[in-house]
Amino acid sequence: MANASEVAEKAERDDIRSRWLLSAPALLIVFLAAVGPLLIVVVYSFLTPGNYGDVKWQFSIDAWVNVLLERDVFDDTLSLAGAHLLIFWRSVSLSALTTILTLIFGFPTAYFIATRPEGRREIWLFLITIPFWTNLLIRTFAVEEVLRNDGIINSTLQLLGITDHPVQLLYTNFAVLLGMVYVFLPLMVLPLYASMEKIDFRLVEAAYDLYATRFQVLRRIIIPLVKPGVVAGSILVFIPSLGAYVTPRVLGGGTNLMIGNLIELQFGQGRNWPLGAALSISLMAIVMVALLVYVRNTTRLDGDHG
Amino acid sequence: MVKRFDVRQQTGFVTMAILCFVLLYLPIVTLVVYAFNNNDSLSIWKGFSLRWFHVAWNNTLVIESSIRSFQIASVAAILATVAATMAALATTRTRPYPGLTFKYAVINQPLMVPEIVTAVALLIVFSRIKIWTGYSGLGYLIAAHTAFCVPFAYLPIRARLENMDLSLETAASDLYATPSRTFRHVTFPLLWPGILAGLMLAFVVSLDDVVITEFIKSGGQDTLPTYMLGQIRRGVTPEVNAISTVFLALSVGIVTVFFFVSRKRT
Numbered sequence: 001m002a003n004a005s006e007v008a009e010k011a012e013r014d015d016i017r018s019r020w021l022l023s024a025p026a027l028l029i030v031f032l033a034a035v036g037p038l039l040i041v042v043v044y045s046f047l048t049p050g051n052y053g054d055v056k057w058q059f060s061i062d063a064w065v066n067v068l069l070e071r072d073v074f075d076d077t078l079s080l081a082g083a084h085l086l087i088f089w090r091s092v093s094l095s096a097l098t099t100i101l102t103l104i105f106g107f108p109t110a111y112f113i114a115t116r117p118e119g120r121r122e123i124w125l126f127l128i129t130i131p132f133w134t135n136l137l138i139r140t141f142a143v144e145e146v147l148r149n150d151g152i153i154n155s156t157l158q159l160l161g162i163t164d165h166p167v168q169l170l171y172t173n174f175a176v177l178l179g180m181v182y183v184f185l186p187l188m189v190l191p192l193y194a195s196m197e198k199i200d201f202r203l204v205e206a207a208y209d210l211y212a213t214r215f216q217v218l219r220r221i222i223i224p225l226v227k228p229g230v231v232a233g234s235i236l237v238f239i240p241s242l243g244a245y246v247t248p249r250v251l252g253g254g255t256n257l258m259i260g261n262l263i264e265l266q267f268g269q270g271r272n273w274p275l276g277a278a279l280s281i282s283l284m285a286i287v288m289v290a291l292l293v294y295v296r297n298t299t300r301l302d303g304d305h306g
Numbered sequence: 307m308v309k310r311f312d313v314r315q316q317t318g319f320v321t322m323a324i325l326c327f328v329l330l331y332l333p334i335v336t337l338v339v340y341a342f343n344n345n346d347s348l349s350i351w352k353g354f355s356l357r358w359f360h361v362a363w364n365n366t367l368v369i370e371s372s373i374r375s376f377q378i379a380s381v382a383a384i385l386a387t388v389a390a391t392m393a394a395l396a397t398t399r400t401r402p403y404p405g406l407t408f409k410y411a412v413i414n415q416p417l418m419v420p421e422i423v424t425a426v427a428l429l430i431v432f433s434r435i436k437i438w439t440g441y442s443g444l445g446y447l448i449a450a451h452t453a454f455c456v457p458f459a460y461l462p463i464r465a466r467l468e469n470m471d472l473s474l475e476t477a478a479s480d481l482y483a484t485p486s487r488t489f490r491h492v493t494f495p496l497l498w499p500g501i502l503a504g505l506m507l508a509f510v511v512s513l514d515d516v517v518i519t520e521f522i523k524s525g526g527q528d529t530l531p532t533y534m535l536g537q538i539r540r541g542v543t544p545e546v547n548a549i550s551t552v553f554l555a556l557s558v559g560i561v562t563v564f565f566f567v568s569r570k571r572t
Contacts, residue, residue, distance in 0.1 A: 016403050019403070030416065034416045041423070108320075127331075135514045135550075141337065142550075186330075240421075249535075273430070
């Protein structure tokens with residue numbers, strides 16, 4: 001008897017060992033080219049910038065101080081780094097606005113798809129997935145062409161005689177916001193659809209039969225059922241928005257920077273790699289906070305049902 | 307048939323949804339239309355022409371960076387898919403075992419971290435390795451692309467595996483098939499659509515990457531997206547539209563195949 005359980009135990013140990021061997025290549029490549037380098041970023045954030053980029057191997061916390069504060073050149077006093085704060089604020093507020101706007105546009109769209117007849121849903125869903133899988137740069141560029149001074153919007157406005165000179169749309173916060181909403185919309189629609197698809201629409205019919213108004217149906221039935229999708233979609237939009245680099249670079253010009261562009265600046269013209277590293281870790285920290293909020297929300301939702 | 311109350315009558319919602327689809331496609335359609343414009347300008351239409359496609363075709367930088375993009379995407383997608391298939395086999399159809407959550411966390415890590423942070427991290431590490439080894443080939447780009455493609459390849463393969471029960475494999479081994487024959491004749495054919503889907507996702511994701519490539523490429527290692535980013539910065543002619551159109555057609559083609567492959571799941 002003891003022998004049999006020993007054999008079973010050995011079989012299980014062997015199974016686990018072969019499972020580790022099987023997953024080794026994936027773990028190794030992700031560790032070498034994604035996880036490991038992140039740890040080195042942490043180290044770099046505590047070093048001194050080199051003269052021509054890179055670093056000198058001297059411990060320093062200047063980079064971390066510089067994330068939020070700046071040292072006055074003349075009297076060496078510290079004050080809040082206005083430029084950095086502005087960029088952090090722009091990143092967070094534009095990302096929040098992007099999330100809200102994609103929700104406003106995405107919710108009806110997902111509802112629309114979920115209420116189509118069985119066979120036709122896939123086609124509509126496919127229409128959402130196509131932009132999702134086409135190159136982000138190309139989509140951003142498409143928005144740029146629409147917004148430029150001689151683009152479709154401005155030529156239409158002038159043709160209709162609403163303005164006689166082009167309205168500056170490109171290289172504004174508005175352009176960045178519009179571009180991010182456009183680029184990240186599918187990321188909101190897909191999880192919203194996934195949770196709406198599961199709704200039993202007989203509940204909605206029952207509510208109408210019991211004289212619920214459209215607004216009551218939305219608030220009391222659809223929104224509570226779709227909440228997991230809303231949370232998942234929001235996190236899927238908010239996180240890449242925070243780290244957005246291409247969209248603000250193409251649509252924001254050189255002036256409407258977001259954290260991603262600020263980081264790049266430190267590794268390029270700024271030649272301050274430790275500051276860039278510290279900013280990267282800060283961005284990661286904000287993302288982690290967002291993820292934690294997400295995890296807490298989803299576990300609470302699960303708790304509601306169980 | 308009794309005519310039922312129709313829950314689809316949320317008129318406001320339908321209008322919003324249609325508007326959404328129109329707005330989603332309007333910029334892309336404009337981009338494609340102006341690729342065929344017989345004019346230097348992006349906005350004034352001067353009749354249909356394939357002129358900008360010829361210009362792009364004769365631009366050696368475009369052709370070279372396209373070839374480079376394909377090389378990187380093919381190698382990275384294949385490596386990532388092989389690694390992801392093995393990892394998926396190792397992490398599904400089992401009781402939870404120590405380290406399983408750790409594996410999920412590592413494999414999905416590239417999805418959690420903002421691309422710009424990974425890009426910067428790789429820039430730091432690879433620039434060191436370049437100095438130490440003197441090697442500055444495509445290996446860095448392939449390694450980076452493979453790493454961030456792994457989770458994309460892993461997802462559909464794992465999803466497919468979770469829908470496959472072990473009964474057929476058990477039957478095969480009961481009939482004295484060796485593990486490798488069981489894999490070759492039972493598991494692999496059943497898993498194939500998932501693997502193909504993973505491979506295509508990985509390929510598209512690698513082909514689309516701008517940020518990581520932009521940071522770690524050495525001189526003269528532009529891929530098509532980073533070449534285009536450089537062009538957009540310098541001010542554009544419809545040539546970029548023409549390149550985008552070809553690129554779009556390709557992505558749409560791959561996604562369409564993907565759509566049909568994953569639909570045949572049942």
